[in-house]
Amino acid sequence: MRLVMMAAVAVTMAAPAWADLVKIEDQGQFVRLINGKTLTRPMVKLTVSPDGQIEGRGSLWEIEGSWSWQGGFFCRDLFWGGDALGYNCQEVQASADGQIKFTSDRGAGDSAMFRLR
Template identity: 60%
Template sequence: MGRVKSVLIAAALLAASPAAAEFAKVDSQEEFISLIQGKELRRPFVRLEVSREGEISGMGAAWAVTGNWTWQDGYFCRDLFWGGDPLGYNCQEVRAHDNRIRFTSDRGAGDSADFRLR
C-alpha cells in the first residue's frame, strides 16, 4: 500500500508541465511568502497550505500531506510526508506566473509540478 501511495503522489506532484518561458524565478524567501501567504496550492487531487512559519499541510488524493520547509540558497527545501510515508527531503526551484506557481525538484534539474494559488 505504501508503494502505491508513493507512486500516486509522485505522479500528482511531479507531473510534467508546460514550458517555463512565462514563469519567473522566485529568488527570495520574502517573495515566496508574499506569493503563498493566505493561499491554498491546488492541482488535481492535491490541496496544500504552505505557512510562512515553515509548515506544510493538506491532502493528496485521500491521504494527509504534512511536512516542513526552509528557504536555502534560493531554493524551497522541504521534507514531506504523505499518508505518513516519507517522500524525502528535496530542494526545489520555484517559479511563478499570475496565480500559478511551479516547483521543480533537484534544484531545478528534476520534474516539475504546477499549482494554482487560490
C-alpha cells in the same frame, strides 16, 4: 506530414506560456506569494505557511511536512499518508496569473505546477 506539423503547432500555441514563469529568488518573495493561499492541482490541496509548515491532502491521504529557504531554493521534508517523501530542495517559479511551479533537485528534476487560490 503537413497535417501532423499543423497539429504540433496548434498544440504548442495552446500550451501554457512557460516563458511567463519567473524564478522566485528569495524567501520574502516566496512568502508574499503563498501567504494566505492554497496551492491546488487535481486531487491535491496544500497550505504552505510562512512559519515553515506544510499541510494538506493528496488524493485520499494527508500531507504534512516542513520547509525552509536555502540558497535560493524551497527545501522541504514531506510526508504523504505517513510515508516519507524525503528532503528535497526545489526551484520555484511563478506567473502573474496565479501559477506556481516547483522543480525538484534544485531545478534539475521533475516539476509540479500548482494554482494559487
